[in-house]
Amino acid sequence: MDNLIKLLANVYAQKHTTMDKLASIGFKQLAVDECVFHRNDIIFIVYVDDGIFLGLSDQVLTQVIQEIKDTGLDVEDQGYPSDYVGVNVHKQADGTYNFTQRTLIDAIISDVGLKDKYTKPVPAKASLHLHAFKDSPKFDENFNYRSIVGKLNYLAQTTRPDIMYATHQIAKYSSDPRQEHGEAIIYLAKYLCRTRDLGLKFKPNPKRGFDCF
Numbered sequence: 370m371d372n373l374i375k376l377l378a379n380v381y382a383q384k385h386t387t388m389d390k391l392a393s394i395g396f397k398q399l400a401v402d403e404c405v406f407h408r409n410d411i412i413f414i415v416y417v418d419d420g421i422f423l424g425l426s427d428q429v430l431t432q433v434i435q436e437i438k439d440t441g442l443d444v445e446d447q448g449y450p451s452d453y454v455g456v457n458v459h460k461q462a463d464g465t466y467n468f469t470q471r472t473l474i475d476a477i478i479s480d481v482g483l484k485d486k487y488t489k490p491v492p493a494k495a496s497l498h499l500h501a502f503k504d505s506p507k508f509d510e511n512f513n514y515r516s517i518v519g520k521l522n523y524l525a526q527t528t529r530p531d532i533m534y535a536t537h538q539i540a541k542y543s544s545d546p547r548q549e550h551g552e553a554i555i556y557l558a559k560y561l562c563r564t565r566d567l568g569l570k571f572k573p574n575p576k577r578g579f580d581c582f
Contacts, residue, residue: 372549387415390440392434410431416454432459456527468528469568474561477520481512481558487561489556498536499553501545508546515543517554528568532557 388398396406396413406413411433412423424430431446438444450458459467508514521536535557542550 372423387442390437390442393440394436419454421450421453425541449570457521463572465570465572467568467570469566470524470528471565473520473524475564477517477524478558478562480517480520481555483555483558486557488562489559492532492557492560493538493553494556497553499550501542502547502549505547505549508548508551511551512554514546514551514554518543521554521557530569531564531567532560 391398391413392407394408396408396411398477399407402413406415411429414421414423422430422433424433434444434446441504449460452458455470455473457467457469457471459469461467518536518540521532522540525533525536535553538554539550539557
């Protein structure tokens with residue numbers, strides 16, 4: 370017999386507490402993204418128990434962090450974000466921001482067990498359309514298929530939209546992977562091996578506002 374457990378309270382006890390505290394000092398929550406708050410020219414992005422403040426000057430941000438501490442929230446100022454939820458953030462001299470996930474990519478390559486130095490120029494074989502392959506041998510499980518699919522999904526949705534289609538095709542067969550599906554993961558890993566440092570690049574435009582799509 371299965372047991373049912375009723376959750377009496379948020380384990381982090383964070384969501385409504387954080388929202389209420391931010392609202393008390395003038396922050397408003399975006400209607401299109403509940404994780405983004407703003408007050409005048411300050412933006413606050415929160416993910417579980419990590420957050421990033423965006424503003425026009427360090428002085429302004431230091432002041433607003435102190436305001437939040439004064440509300441009773443336990444906030445630790447870790448300075449300029451070089452890494453956030455597994456994403457490396459690098460600001461260049463021209464103001465451009467680069468977002469990459471080299472550590473996650475290396476973990477995927479290691480999990481797959483790539484040993485040869487041959488890489489691929491594209492994420493998937495153009496000549497092969499993945500389907501169920503019910504007549505093919507089952508995936509030999511020399512690596513954890515579902516675990517790698519999870520990592521690929523996070524990578525694709527965060528900094529590597531170029532692997533989104535290939536990842537989606539691979540993920541469709543997680544419940545019953547066959548030999549061809551495992552080979553598709555290896556092929557994609559070889560592409561990632563070649564493009565480890567590829568990521569997203571953003572260059573702020575002072576003439577535009579904060580746009581959400």
